[in-house]
Amino acid sequence: MKRESYSIVFSSLTGNTKKLADVIHETLPKNECDYFGAIEAQVPQSKLLYVGFWTDKGNADHKTLELLSKLKNKKIFLFGTAGFGGSDVYFQKILGQIRQSIDSSNVVVGEYMCQGKMPQSVRERYLRMKENPEHPANLDMLIDNFDHALSHPDMDDLQGLQTAITKE
Known part of the structure; x- marks a missing residue:
């Protein structure tokens, strides 16, 4: 995929998801980053969004789900952490729950989950x-x-x- 401007937005209760966000920010070209930080009420204008979450009862946290429900015509890369982890089956179940909150006008271009303390x-x-x-x-x-x-x-x-x- 051709690189384009992007934003990295995340919700991190214990710092685990922020660590992931930091890695994304360090890896991608910084001059193409429109926004890096916590999820705010306003939806970032970038077409490509890296959206980070922590897992709450088998789904993304409330702030993340609220943001995802507002997104239209975006490319989304989901990344997150779960305390109960180590199982790709469990991670896929969580990601499946989260995808249900994403409008069909969006495209999920990637996903990544790992365990967090x-x-x-x-x-x-x-x-x-x-x-x-x-x-x-x-x-x-x-x-x-x-x-x-x-x-x-x-x-x-x-x-x-x-x-x-x-x-x-």
């Missing part, structure tokens, strides 16, 4: 739940996932994103 309060909540004798059977798996997520996004994740945006 979660706030320590999540692990503490899991540990409190474990004190209950009737805790969910998958709690140990959730704690293991939390511990694994602490290093993400890692260098492999960031390089994967660079590859995804440069091949579009």
Whole structure:
């Protein structure tokens, strides 16, 4: 695809998605970037938008979904993070949910997701739940996932994103 002016807009609760946005900004020609920053009420004018999100209950966060619902006739590259990760099937399910919020006049030109670390309060909540004798059977798996997520996004994740945006 011929390079054109673009904007990078993102919502980042814990800083994971901002790390991805920074990699995109560092990789693409800065002189073609119209806007880089948090999602605002106003829709960027660029035809090509890199839209970053954090995952909230299996979908993009509210700010991102609100922005996506306003977009018309744009090329969109979706990128995001999910605390519960490591599974392409799970990531594809999330991306499928998000695509439902995108008007058909837009074209999704690429997608990238990776795992991201979660706030320590999540692990503490899991540990409190474990004190209950009737805790969910998958709690140990959730704690293991939390511990694994602490290093993400890692260098492999960031390089994967660079590859995804440069091949579009």
